[in-house]
Amino acid sequence: MNPRELRADTPALHEDIYLNFGAHGPSPRYVVEAADEFVQSHEYDTSTRNDPYEVAFDTYDRVRERVATFVGADTDEIALTESTTAGINAVATAIDWGPGDTVVRTDLEHPAGTLPWQRLEQEGVEVRVVETEDGRVDLDAFAEAVADARLACFSAVTWTHGTRLPVADLVDIAHEAGAFALVDAVQVPGQLPLNVGEWGADAVAAAGHKWLLGLWGGGFLYVDRNAAEALQPTTVGYRSVETPTADPYEFAPGARRFEVGSSNPAPHVALAEAIDAIGEVGVDRIADRSQKLAGHLADGVPDDRLLSPMDPESGLVTIDVDDPEATVDRLASEGIVVRALPTPDAVRASVHAVNTHAEIERLLDALEPEWN
DSSP states (O other): OOHHHHHHTOGGGSSSEEOBTTTOOOOOHHHHHHHHHHHHHHHHTHHHHSOHHHHHHHHHHHHHHHHHHHHTOOGGGEEEESOHHHHHHHHHTTSOOOTTOEEEEETTOOGGGTHHHHHHHTTTOEEEEEOOBTTBOOHHHHHHHHTTOSEEEEESBOTTTOOBOOHHHHHHHHHHTTOEEEEEOTTSTTTSOOOHHHHTOSEEEEESSSTTOOOTTOEEEEEOHHHHTTOOOSOOOTTTBSOTTOSSOOBOSGGGGGOOSOOOSHHHHHHHHHHHHHHHHOHHHHHHHHHHHHHHHHHTSOGGGBOSOSSOSSSEEEEOOSOHHHHHHHHHHTTEEOEEETTTTEEEEEOOTTSOHHHHHHHHHHHGGGGO
8 A cells, every 4th residue: 555545545635635643643444444343343243242341352452462563562561541641641650759759851742741740740749841952852951850860751753843852862861860761652653663672761652543543542552561560550450450359459460550441442443453554555655755745845944934854854844933823724724734833832734644745835835925
């Protein structure tokens, strides 16, 4: 399959010019159909023909295995979650925090990577923010901030500038300081290659409803099996323990301790289907085309208006305009979908391999009044 075929299979891309994959990726028909078929089978057939719990657990196992292969992990290092936010919160609440403990994050983080730490501040945990410039993290500044920290949380690809942070280097620095390394990777799966083993992080949170073109609710959390043993989730249920009837209970080994109860498997069925579709196109092929299209866009933006790298590192391109919200509304009236960012105060286009050069030209033509 090629990007053109993937586009043809995605109804939402047939009319408007959709350039907001960094927020939400519309799904191909067969991804939605996979979820629908599972729900119908689970609700109509399993009550009389199969045990619905057995079907659900077999499905969880199958999806975990598929996700693990996709990200370069072992199956027992994957937990199925609702979202990236849910994954980050699962880790944040599984640590026995005390007054004087420190969390380090950058000023490039999405609210998913800021709000859990704000809550911990109310319990006496210090949150130290590493200031950045143009979407870049200074490694020395990061090392200084994390020197006495208990945990460091940072993004693999920034939602603000589309820059790729040096994840493996940041993980090494955190580990040298004895800190837990937690990565928000939601902007990676589906647009760039992902191998958690190469990063070496303790945990990586992500989801499939953006570049993977999956459904909302299909998230996943990687947790290194050794790191998992020191984490004690504050929520517990029959999916997170070895023997549900045991007293005292023992958490399941690895990441499965973060799965709790009877969540709907359908979004994760869709996640597996989306991973297969992206795999048929090829992640390397998608990354190459996305960045070429993003480069086409960046080339057409005046240098003083381009907030992302001139040579884009992802499909995310951030552009300075005088009134981002008004610009987003105006473009929407012309059938072009982008989004406004709170920080920096700008608009962001998220360019996927399913987009076209003609669509980039349309966006540039529509943006021209912003800088004339």
